[in-house]
Amino acid sequence: xxxxxxxxxxxxxxxxxxxxxxxxxxxxxxxxxxxxxxxxxxxxxxxxxxxxxxxxxxxxxxxxxxxxxxxxxxxxxxxxxxxxxxxxxxxxxxxxxxxxxxxxxxx
Numbered sequence: 001x002x003x004x005x006x007x008x009x010x011x012x013x014x015x016x017x018x019x020x021x022x023x024x025x026x027x028x029x030x031x032x033x034x035x036x037x038x039x040x041x042x043x044x045x046x047x048x049x050x051x052x053x054x055x056x057x058x059x060x061x062x063x064x065x066x067x068x069x070x071x072x073x074x075x076x077x078x079x080x081x082x083x084x085x086x087x088x089x090x091x092x093x094x095x096x097x098x099x100x101x102x103x104x105x106x107x
Contacts, residue, residue, distance in 0.1 A: 002042060012041050 010020040013034070022028040023038075030038070039046045068074030084090050 004042065009038070009041060013037060 006020045006024070007017050010017045013020070019028065023030050035049060036046055039048060042048075069078065081090060081093065084093070
């Protein structure tokens with residue numbers, strides 16, 4: 001798409017053309033560090049390689065935890081919850097969230 005050949009990408013990565021082909025075909029796995037390096041060389045964010053993956057992983061069902069963790073509020077709630085050392089307070093927080101959720105119509 002950007003006009004970079006596999007040979008040029010391989011050279012920039014210090015790999016052979018064949019190794020890049022194996023990455024592209026999925027024969028060899030790409031480590032996180034290498035994937036980041038490839039993204040930088042191609043001028044894209046690492047998210048580019050993961051577009052649509054959540055829908056593929058989850059199939060037709062939506063995992064409510066994954067959905068929550070993909071929101072700023074869900075992350076804030078999870079971080080705050082894990083910092084709480086008082087078990088009764090954690091239980092009360094869960095009960096409060098469940099009570100609020102049960103009064104809301106599910107769409």
